[in-house]
Amino acid sequence: MIQDNIDTTTRQPIYPLLAAFAASCLLGTLATDIVYWWTADIIWADFSDWLVSAGVIVGWVTVIVALIEIFALRSARFRQRSRAYASAMVLALIVIALILATIDMLVHTRDAWTSVVPWGVILSAAVAALVLVTAYLSRITDAPAAIEVTG
Amino acid sequence: MVRQSLRPLAAASVALALVSLPTCVLPGYADSFDPATQVGPNPVLPEPQQYLFPPMRLARVVGWKEGETPTVAQGLKIEALARNLQHPRSLYVLPNGDILVVESKSPNVQPIRRPKDIIMGWVESWVTSGGETGESNRITLLRDANGDGKPETRSVFLDHLASPFGVALVGSDLYVANTDAIVRYPYAAGDTKITADGTRLTPLPGGPIDHHWTKSLAASRDGAMLYVGVGSNSNITENGLEAEKNRAAIWEVERASGRWRIFASGLRNPNGLTFEPESGALWAVVNERDELGPDLVPDYMTAVKDGAFYGWPYSYFGQHLDPRVKPQRPDLVEKAVVPDYSLGSHVAPLGLAFYTADSLPQKYRGGAFVGEHGSWDRQQFSGYKIVFVPFKGGHPDGKAEDVVTGFLNANGEARGRPVGVAIDRTGALLIADDVGNTVWRVTPAGQ
Incomplete structure (x- = not known):
């Protein structure tokens, strides 16, 4: 029993940290997209471009790390069925958000106005909404963000 | 259990991705458009399209193998005038027949403003260089006094230049258009090397961003004015409008004082500045914008009218608006001039020479x-x-025809890529081949 406790405290999952980074970037993209839409000042489109690219790349890394930490390391909490369903739903929402964000990233590789308006800002808004919903669901279900990985 | 509950949602996500991607990407790949309809004064212009992945095909540079040459039209013959050059981009024939080969490389100063710049930098290096690169940014002089196509001497005429492109000689003043300035050098007939320091006549827009960096140069017939092509600093304003100040234009520079004014504007990347022999009008070839589809926007050649605006960035071929430019300028678009002659989409014309000699077959005279x-x-x-x-009569008259081909091999790899063209003293056509590191010489067959 003592051994178990040590394991749970020393082996915290790292994917929630990555998820927070990716989520911040993807929410930021919506903000900079909106400013570009209002100002047509290209520097805001450049900001968006970096944010969405970082959000997408770190986002997919997060999913891979999360899958390893949740399944490969076999969290004890997943033995509880309701938690497993909730976590799966959250993960699915994250994957959908990332697919949309990936398309958004490609839209942002266009040049000037149409890299953002209209499809860039629409996709960024959809991604931001999904990120917020996912964050809220993670909080009330306490999963997957709060899962401790046990050895 | 977890995996089972995940499966339908994951499947739905994948399905969503599979459905959404092709609908955004596929239309342009099914290209049934006939490019021949875009050669001539009235090109067919399809609707603009934008992509998640723009259609793209890069020709890997493989170079010329021993004995390989480009293919020429009937009645012509081609031979290498000089090989093992370093990225030769343009040519200038001096009055005594000496040939200046401008070897030049991109200044490579474009800052990385966004992730795409990293990708595009890689794309560019893939298609514009053939591996190891030596000294460039210099001018090599070739002297072929007996006109047999085999230069007797070859010397470094000017060295340590800043991405040079255009050259023009007026009397004993030789002007070199570096990417950041027009520089004047003293020249005497017969010189094979210039050691004197150059004098800066007029600064030109160079860095910190220097997207279209080739500065084409031509002197007016009376020698009073120089004309310089200054390309845009972006594909379509993605580096900001401030970066486009005095760019996408042809400048007129007063030779005596170095003072300049914008002669014509809205020309995205004008090169090959040359005076048409019959009308005396200034002509240029212009590279138009990318990423609106495989068949937009056609590059063109045009007589350049004083004070005229040719559309970039707001519109193309007159009043066809570019959706990527904000804010738009209806006042400018309204007066945008339609260029004279379309050469086809993405052909990338960089060299232009009128044929006023008489050694090549009759049909080439004056064209x-x-x-x-x-x-x-x-x-x-x-x-x-x-x-x-x-x-x-000073205007294009008829369809363009191929004269020299075969720069690509059967696998779609680039053995060479033609850039500048010039006519030598014997009336032969000279071609600077930058990735093939060769100057080619086209003469009549059977000579």
Whole structure:
């Protein structure tokens, strides 16, 4: 029993940290997209471009790390069925958000106005909404963000 | 259990991705458009399209193997005048027949403003260099006094230049258009090397961003004025409008004082500045914008009118608006001039020479040779050849025809890419081949 406790405290999952980074970037993209839409000042489109690219790349890394930490390391909490369903739903929402964000990233590789308006800002808004919903669901279900990985 | 509950949602996500991607991407790949309809004064212009992945095809550079040459039209012969050059981009024939080969490389100063710049930098290096690179940014002089196509001497004429492109001689003043300035050097007939320091006549827009860096140069017939092509600093304003100040234009520079004014504007990347012999009008070849589809926007050649605006960035071929430019300028678009002669989409014309000599077959007299560097922004290659545009009464008259081809091999790899063209003292056509590191010489067959 003592051994178990040590394991749970020393082996915290790292994917929630990555998820927070990716989520911040993807929410930021919506903000900079909106400013570009209002100002047509290209520097805001450049900001968006970096944010969405970082959000997408770190986002997919997060999913891979999360899958390893949740399944490969076999969290004890997943033995509880309701938690497993909730976590799966959250993960699915994250994957959908990332697919949309990936398309958004490609839209942002266009040049000037149409890299953002209209499809860039629409996709960024959809991604931001999904990120917020996912964050809220993670909080009330306490999963997957709060899962401790046990050895 | 977890995996089972995940499966339908994951499947739905994948399905969503599979459905959404092709609908955004596929239309342009099914390209049934006939590029021949875009050669001439009234090109067919399809609707603009934008992509998640723009159609793209890059020609890997393989170089010329022993004995390989480009292919020429009937009645012509081609041979290498000089090989093992370092990225030769343009040519200038001095009055005594000496040939200046401008070897030049991109200044490579473009800052990385966004992730795409990293990708595009890689794309560019893939298609514009053939591996190891030596000294460039210099001018090599070739002297072929007996005109047999085998230069007796070859010397470094000017060295340590800043991405030079255009050259013009007025009397004993030799002007070199570096990417950041026009520089004057003293020249005496017969010189094979200039050691004197240059004098800066007029600064030109160079860095910190220097997207279209080639500065084409021509002197007016009376020698009073120089004309300089200054390309845009972006594909379509993605580096900001401030970066485009005094760019996408042809400047008129007063030779005596160095003072300048914008002669014509809205020309995205004008090169090959040359005076048409019959009308005396200034002509240029212009590279138009990318990423609106494989068949937009056609590159063109045009007489450049004083004070005229040719559309970039707001519109193309007159009043066709570019959706990527905000804020728009209806006042400018309204007066945008339609260029004279379309050469085709993405052919990338960089060289222009009118044929006023008489050694090549009769049909070439008075017409224009155009060096087309070749495409990257479409699935089927276009350009990668020299075309001839017949002229009559100072205007293009008829379809362009291929004169020199075969720069691509059967696998779609680039053995060379043509850039600048010039006519030598014997009336032969000279071609600077930048990735093939060769100057080619086209003469009549059977000579």
